[in-house]
């Protein structure tokens with residue numbers, strides 16, 4: 001049985017979920033995959049914050065203690081671009097595998113980080129960076145590796161979908177639906193990246209690169225901040241619904257990506273996606289149309305995607321026995 005030591009950076013929504021899920025599944029993973037995964041250290045900003053269920057002796061506020069320690073895999077769940085980027089660069093340079101849920105970091109510096117991983121002969125797992133619990137990264141990277149992808153379309157931002165669904169079902173204007181999304185924990189205090197479309201655009205860039213490879217991208221992004229209840233009612237009168245849809249397709253000269261509000265007929269596969277759920281429709285030349293849907297965020301669904309990367313790297317890599 002190989003022991004795999006994790007250096008966990010961040011113990012917030014997803015980090016805590018990761019610790020909980022690993023505690024529940026550790027024995028099963030030992031039996032199934034022949035690896036014993038243990039969290040060795042946890043980086044936080046504030047070591048005095050109450051963290052029920054977390055062993056306080058694992059906590060540290062000194063990133064280098066963890067990055068330069070003997071961990072096999074660094075799991076980055078800090079978020080943001082600057083500190084997280086510095087941590088990931090250091091981990092890769094130290095020859096450590098990295099698992100991250102950080103779409104913003106990958107959208108900003110993905111190519112540089114993957115080049116560094118290749119130079120240092122380590123891997124970066126990023127299943128959790130797009131659509132939380134939906135295994136869409138692995139589907140594109142492995143499951144569909146034999147086919148040529150023609151297009152991807154999806155509802156990639158749960159906050160926007162929640163707002164549009166509430167406007168449609170509760171007859172709310174945008175501000176009322178956004179307030180509800182914040183009260184229920186589906187929107188951040190600063191929701192600009194979500195409602196402005198940039199969050200969905202970052203996820204689409206990651207999926208587009210997996211599906212089509214590195215190519216010139218023509219991206220246009222429009223959010224939902226100016227949607228009105230009247231627009232939703234007019235769509236309803238035409239037996240349609242309004243959804244915030246991200247699409248990527250190969251065109252002459254590169255990849256065309258669009259993130260925008262669209263009026264979809266009620267029978268469209270994405271029209272039935274409600275509340276905070278996410279969905280992705282992939283059209284492959286050989287397989288035809290495939291649809292994935294489910295929880296695109298949240299503590300445990302996202303942690304499950306993080307843990308799946310840890311298991312894949314642990315089971316496939318040669319690490320110190």
Ligand SMILES: NC(=O)c1ccc[n+]([C@@H]2O[C@H](COP(=O)([O-])OP(=O)(O)OC[C@H]3O[C@@H](n4cnc5c(N)ncnc54)[C@H](OP(=O)(O)O)[C@@H]3O)[C@@H](O)[C@H]2O)c1
Pocket residue numbers: 009010011012013014015043044045046047049076077078079080083101102103104128129132296297298299302
């Ligand atoms: N939440 C979701 O549902 C979800 C879904 C998909 C992907 N993601 C991604 O997962 C990542 C983590 O998100 P989250 O929601 O778990 O974030 P979060 O709840 O804000 O937690 C962030 C954690 O990182 C720690 N931290 C932040 N900056 C730090 C620094 N400079 N040095 C040391 N520790 C630092 C915080 O420490 P303290 O606890 O001491 O403040 C906290 O424990 C993000 O990249 C996010 O985009 C999240």
